[in-house]
Amino acid sequence: MKILLQNTESLSYVRRESKGPPRWTDDPAKAMSFTHALAALFFCYGTGLEDMRLCIEFPDARRNFSIAVAGAQSS
Numbered sequence: 766m767k768i769l770l771q772n773t774e775s776l777s778y779v780r781r782e783s784k785g786p787p788r789w790t791d792d793p794a795k796a797m798s799f800t801h802a803l804a805a806l807f808f809c810y811g812t813g814l815e816d817m818r819l820c821i822e823f824p825d826a827r828r829n830f831s832i833a834v835a836g837a838q839s840s
Contacts, residue, residue: 767822768799
């Protein structure tokens with residue numbers, strides 16, 4: 766299983782690089798894969814990313830799904 770973050774407008778994924786601001790890729794194979802959904806949510810909130818979706822990918826692509834991440838901006 767892979768847990769990825771994708772921008773809902775550009776459809777780009779957060780890249781694997783962990784230093785500095787988030788970078789982007791159109792290739793899911795080059796995207797950062799999170800160990801669990803909560804880590805991906807904390808990443809969104811910690812970096813202030815908006816308009817994101819959490820993409821859960823399984824070996825059987827028929828089981829893949831995504832969930833919108835709302836309210837990443839801190840108040």
